[in-house]
Amino acid sequence: MIDALYVHLKDAWSLDDTPLRLLHFTTFRMFLAFLTAFGVTFLISPRVIATLYKRGMRDQVRTYDAAFSRSKSGTPTMGGLILIAAILIATVLWCNPRRHVLAGEGLASAVPLLVMTLLFFGGIGAVDDYLKMKRRGADAGLSRSVKLVLQAAFAILFSVLVLADGSSPFPEEMRDQLYLPGIPSKIIAPPELGPIYFGLIVMAFLCISNAINFADGLDGLAIVPSGMTVLVFGIFAFVFSHAGLAATAGFHHLPGMTEVAVFSAGFLGASVGFLWFNSYPAQGFMGDTGSMAIGGTLAALAVLTKTELLFLVAGGIFVYEFLSVFIQDYIGIKRIGRRLLLRAPAHHGFQHQGVAETKVVLRFWIVSFLLAALSIATLKLR
DSSP, X not given: OHHHHHHHHHHHHTGGGSGGGGGGSHHHHHHHHXXXXXXXXXXXXXXXXXXXXXXXXXXXXXXXXXXXXXXXXXXXXXXXXXXXXXXXXXXXXXXXXXXXXXXXXXXXXXXXXXXXXXXXXXXXXXXXXXXXXXXXXTTOSSOHHHHHHXXXXXXXXXXXXXXXXXXXXXXXXXXXXOOOTTOOTTTSXXXXXXXXXXXXXXXXXXXXXHHHHHHTTSTTTTHHHHHHHHHHHHHHHHHHHOHHHHHHHTOOOOTTHHHHHHHHXXXXXHHHHHHHHHSSSOSOOOHHHHHHHHHHHHHHHHHHTTOXXXXXXXXXXXXXXXXXXXXXXXXXXXXXXXXXXXXXXXHHHHHHTTOOHHHHHHHHHHHXXXXXXXXXXXXXXX
């Protein structure tokens, strides 16, 4: 909003001669978006957490998790509302979704897609959290099948918008391209998948959104890997938006990706702010409201930054958690009729072996830092 005002008024008011000219720089707006989201999260969290507690929005512990989660029973949940509010405020203030449209690029903005995804998936999680509270049961929310149907329906809509003329943020020649991490386009051109890419987007949403939900089981466990993953996506968006960097890395130059980078910075700021209250011992949980909002938004960012395959590295923690649940539930229990792992998701498996919660979380954080660094390094390989 502020950047849009600057673009319209800079000539008439000679803003280029004032400190406000800094608003024209993407990196400066990314910095402001980060600070805004962090500040909003830091300021409103205590009051929101207290309100959630008074209204009975408290964590419901599953019976079979009681050995690990007894001390967490009664902790306010649904804190994802804080994350959503902070990201939206930072986006409204510092993103200019019409920037490249005004410049004559003729492509749709990616920002509305991101906001729509954040609100839709956050809404699914909020309904799920509310039903759990109302029915007093950790498994009394929306059924898994209902959530999958809703997620798939949105993913289909998102795919159509990304691939269709008039609503896509990509030029026609790259809409269905799948970029290969670390491999320069001059060596292996990004394959054009056609209709298969449509299905890839849907699968990305279903897998990523649920993977974050599986990882959200210990204090601070999910929020740091989420922040590290969005940091990677933000850097790739910035590279897309910069003509020289994009050419060096073998990407198309997409000026509209500047706003995706600003959005990502706001997401990262909200994550850091929420960690202040979500680290051990957590004062509040993000709940499905937060994990679903984060998962859906990370899936959207992966598609919009053409890093769907890179998520397997950047989001390796979530991939690991997802696979542990898939192996245990869908292969072991449902197909073979027995457990193949000690516990699932994977973090409970470590707890089952006697590893302290804080040590499990810190080790997962360390791995997420290393995976983020490795993902960013693929740019150098290109």
